[in-house]
Amino acid sequence: MDMIARANRETFGLSPADSVRSAGGPGAPGGATAMARRTRKSFDHSPMLVFYELTRACDLVCLHCRACAQPRRDPAELNTAESKRMISQLAEFPEPPMLVLTGGDPFKRADLFELVEYAVGEGLAVSITPSSTPLVTREAIARLRDAGISRMAVSIDGADAETHDRHRGVVGSFARCLEILQDARELGVPTQVNTTLMPNNVHQIEAMGDLFAQYGIAMWSSFFLIPVGRAEESSRLNAEECEKAFERLFAQSRKQPYLVKTTEAMHYRRYMIQHRRDAVDASAKTKNAASPPPFITAGINDGKGVMFVSHTGVVYPAGFLPVVCGTFPAQNVVDVYQKSNVFRSLRDSERLEGKCGQCEFRQICGGSRARAYAVTGNMFAAEPDCSYLPKPAQGAQKCDVV
Numbered sequence: 001m002d003m004i005a006r007a008n009r010e011t012f013g014l015s016p017a018d019s020v021r022s023a024g025g026p027g028a029p030g031g032a033t034a035m036a037r038r039t040r041k042s043f044d045h046s047p048m049l050v051f052y053e054l055t056r057a058c059d060l061v062c063l064h065c066r067a068c069a070q071p072r073r074d075p076a077e078l079n080t081a082e083s084k085r086m087i088s089q090l091a092e093f094p095e096p097p098m099l100v101l102t103g104g105d106p107f108k109r110a111d112l113f114e115l116v117e118y119a120v121g122e123g124l125a126v127s128i129t130p131s132s133t134p135l136v137t138r139e140a141i142a143r144l145r146d147a148g149i150s151r152m153a154v155s156i157d158g159a160d161a162e163t164h165d166r167h168r169g170v171v172g173s174f175a176r177c178l179e180i181l182q183d184a185r186e187l188g189v190p191t192q193v194n195t196t197l198m199p200n201n202v203h204q205i206e207a208m209g210d211l212f213a214q215y216g217i218a219m220w221s222s223f224f225l226i227p228v229g230r231a232e233e234s235s236r237l238n239a240e241e242c243e244k245a246f247e248r249l250f251a252q253s254r255k256q257p258y259l260v261k262t263t264e265a266m267h268y269r270r271y272m273i274q275h276r277r278d279a280v281d282a283s284a285k286t287k288n289a290a291s292p293p294p295f296i297t298a299g300i301n302d303g304k305g306v307m308f309v310s311h312t313g314v315v316y317p318a319g320f321l322p323v324v325c326g327t328f329p330a331q332n333v334v335d336v337y338q339k340s341n342v343f344r345s346l347r348d349s350e351r352l353e354g355k356c357g358q359c360e361f362r363q364i365c366g367g368s369r370a371r372a373y374a375v376t377g378n379m380f381a382a383e384p385d386c387s388y389l390p391k392p393a394q395g396a397q398k399c400d401v402v
Contacts, residue, residue, distance in 0.1 A: 038095070040363065043305040043347060045338055046095035051308045051319055052086070054101055054115070057108040059133045059170070073108060077311045080111045082329060084118050086309060089333045091122040097307075098125045098150070102319070104311070105131035107140065113147050120148035127151040129194065132168075132177040138187070141180070145189045151218065154180050155194045159207035167196070181215040192219035194263070199235050202245055209252040209260075217258050222249060224265035224385070226320040227374045239387035246271040264320060264368045266301055267386045270361040302369040302379075303346030307337050317346055320370035323379065346379065354382030359390035 038048055057073040078086065090099060099119050106112050107130050119126045127150050130136050144152065154177050158164035161174035168174075184191045193212050197205075212220055222245075225236035237245060246268050253260035262268040300306055303317030303325075310316065313328035315336045325343055326336030337343055345351050346369055349362050356367045357380075367383025375384045 038305075040299050040305075042095055043300070046093040047097045047307045047337055048300055048305040049100060049307075050090055050097045050333075051100045051102050051306070052083075053309065053311045053319065054083070054103055054106045054112070055108045055311050056104040058103055058105040058131050059135075074311055078313050078328070080114065082313070083111070083115055086313070086328050086333060087115070087119045087122055087124065089328075090119075091124055092334055093337075096124055098127060100153075101126065101128045103129070103131065105133065105135065107131070107133070107135040113143050116144060116147040116149055125150045127153060129153040129155070130180075131155075132173055132180055133170075134176070136176075136180050138183045141183050141189055142187050145187055149189060151190045151192060152180075152184055153192045153194050153221070154184075155196075156208070156212070157196055157198075158201050159204040159211050163201050163204065167198075167201070178215070181217070185216045190218050191215070192221060192258075193217050194221050194223060196223040196225060197237060197245055198225060199237060199241070202237060202241065205245065205248045205252065209256055213256050213258065219259040219261060220252070220256070221261050221263050222265070223263045224368070224371075226264055226368065226370045228320055228322065228370070237385065239385045242267070242385050243271070243387050250275060264370060265385075266365040266368055267361075267383060267388065269299070270359075270365050270388060273361070273364065299364050299366075301346065301366045303343045304366070307333070307343075309333065315340075317343060318370055320368075321373055321379070323373070342379075351380045352382075353378070353380045355386075355388075355390050356380075356382045359388070361388075361390075 055073050055077055087099065090097060101112070101116070106128055109115070116126050116128070126148065128144065130152065132154060141152070155168075156164055156174070156177045157167040158174065161172075164174040164177070165171050181191055181193075193208075193215075195201075195208060209220065224242065224245075227236065242265065246262075246265075249260055249262065249268070250271065302321045306318050308316040308319045308321075309328060314324055315326040315328060315331075315333060316322060317325060323342055325340040326333070328336075349366060350357075352359075352362055352366060356362055356365075356372075359365070365383075367386060369379050371384055372381040373379045375381075
């Protein structure tokens, strides 16, 4: 059985052991078990991840901010009652998703803890991506834990204060991030680190990998820049630089005690499949049990297993793909995901154009639809930052789930 076919026999989710760590721990309600069951076919009716932008208010001024965050909350934000109604609708999906509370800074909402507790009570696994500001106190982290949070993601964009603080626009942000990671670890809240890789910090991959290992994180997720929001003025890695970054991230996945994944770099899955056999063989020879085995995420993509709800209830395929698909509360978010022409088209790999449409990895990867749209204006265009040349003779049909 070739590498592509073998990957497809594994349900395109995580192994049960890995899914526990990636979904926020054994106690995540509906998280670990549900994640392990997911297949691409389930994405037609249920997303794996729903990002809810609670607010756009934030005290940081990050260079690559998707949302162009602002100092004050928008009066048009969904209020507490509306937020609860939307969360209840998420629980109605045939396979309820993990809910990721994001922003802006979710801690700008006074009802944050109430909403976390409500979502957990509805049976959802809930994660949060706060801004690393003084609002994230040890007491606040403990309240999140008690409300039932599954995981907290901290954004760190460098191995030192100079690099990170320059990205985030606030002196002292790097030190605050490390304090939050340490507090969360001591309080028993699972964490992950999100890093936006850019030309001015990609050289620090190894240093960041070693630094994060000191804080007992469950996962390191590396974001590959989409030129939207403030990031339109930022430089991103080109195709060859992405490939080199993949090589170094893959090496980290074999070395570190946490899981390593990418966001908006779907072509990293192709790289993993191409190199996974060598990695497994090498691990067996060295008997390195500390590192989790390489895994292929469930083939999710913008609008394919992912949905984004803005602070005002506008529904998008992803936070980085600003194509309006519906609006809550005027529409039910389940209906929008299942029936919107945009969502349905993004889940159809036959719509892919250029080399992505011919690629034998198109079901597993599919390229970043957000980046294709940002660069070309066409959601279905070829991934702009992928150097791989497909081999049509191998047959893209080999990527179908059996």
